[in-house]
Amino acid sequence: MKTVYILGAGVDRALGLPLADGLLKELDSFVKGDGKAISQALKNKLGGGRRVRFSFEKYVSNQGENFAERVLTDPALAGVVEGALTKVGEGASDGAAAIQVVLEKLRAIREANEFDEETANAVAALAGESDEMADHTMLRMRGIALNPAPRTAMLRIFRDAQSAEGLSEDEKSALGAVVAAMTNFEELLTELFAGFYTNKGTETRNYLYVSWLLWAYMRWKSLSGQEGLAETPNFYNKLSALSDDESIITFNYTSLCELPSDRTVRFHGDCVSYIRQDRGELIEGDEAVTGAKDLEAIEAFITGLDMSVEANRIFLPAVVPPSAMKPVINRAFISRWSRAERMMMDAELLVVVGYAFNRIDSHFNDLFRAAAPGKRIAVVNPDADGTRLAVCGLLGVAQETLSNVTLAGVPVQRSSNLLLLPAKGEHISDELIAQIRAGWP
DSSP states (O other): OOEEEEEOHHHHHTTTOOOHHHHHHHHHHHHHTTTHHHHHHHHHHTTOTTTOOOOHHHHHHHHHHTHHHHHHHOHHHHHHHHHHGGGTOTTOOHHHHHHHHHHHHHHHHHHHTBOOHHHHHHHHHHTTOOGGGOOSBSSOOTTOOOOHHHHHHHHHHHHHGGGOTTOOHHHHHHHHHHHHHHSOHHHHHHHHHHHHHTTOHHHHHHHHHHHHHHHHHHHHHHHHHHHTTTTSOOSGGGGTTOOTTEEEEEOOOOOOSOOOGGGEEETTEEEEEEEEGGGTEEEOOOHHHHTOOSHHHHHHHHHHOOOBTTTTBOEEEEEOOOOSSOOOSSHHHHHHHHHHHHHHHHOSEEEEESOOOOGGGHHHHHHHHHHOTTSEEEEEOSOHHHHHHHHHHHHTOOGGGOEEEEETTEEEEEOSSEEEEOSOGGGOOHHHHHHHHHOOO
8 A cells, every 4th residue: 555654853853853943952062062163163164253243041031032023913822922821820920910910911912902993994984094094903013022020021031931930831831832832943043044045244244054953953853863863762663664665754853863864755855965055956975974973073164165155156955944925045955846746646545744844834733734535644743633633634534524543552533534542652552553554433
């Protein structure tokens, strides 16, 4: 049976890699610790510290500074933040309760600022405008900031929610989730790429600095992850003996194990190739990279890059910024995406592991939706509620049509073509995989 395994960040997490919402914090620690020399080498390559002023710590702090504006202007983010604090519940400490009140006040302001359709149209008519020009909010929320005390409290939480005094472990976890929601690395990389794409000097250097740091970090974690591959339960071990009719699409930059190159598509790139931008050249198999087995060798490779922003001699890591509209950083990626689409179209079974169908991956999600009709689909993700909502919404499946059954001892939800398994990939047994391939009752 032709099967395609689609691997997300959850697969790598078992081997010590962070998810997107924890990656920024990991990179900050990397810059200050094991990757300090690599960070400095990159800054030297890009013109020195005066020309590369990006700081992960400062970026996180700025999100605390902009907390009120972002919660007021982004209802989706506000919902995520409010949801994170539901863990706190009754009996919250004074600090956690105060943050909840701040959020409630911001939500009230946001809702009070919104016009219903009738009022928006009436105001537009009074202004001499058509309905199409109607504003659906009363006030512009850009630039709104908290007063000093709540502002300082939010900055403190964003700097280190885990060390704030007087908070329970659940409260620290909840506030940590708030910080993670507002400091998503995918959003940062997309934001920086926009500046790089429009050829703004400072933004160009910042994007090159951050993207190469990500590349170096993933290269390093690939090496350390390989060391624990045999001893640590992980989903890669279940892919060690793929048949000729099984293929892989992975969103992970890492190279934690050998995957069949002729049947694997690395949708967002990898940490072993790079691009000479002015020549449009994708460089693969460079021994300076493939032979780099430690941090010193990775630093030596970066130091050896003949890169000059002033001369437009720019080398890019082969890492696609995870924006909703995928930028074509090299024509080779067009072929990769087309190949991934053909794989899914030709398959009879799609097995999705550790991938969340986030909105930012709308490009792939559209390909998946187009390929889905008539196929069996199994989705493995421990976030049962979020996964069900995302998958059913994407595929147009009514959630109430799913049945609760047990498969190989695991409670699952299913229809004739869709199977949702609330589990981590490393916990899926060989028996369960066999049942997925054979067909679920």
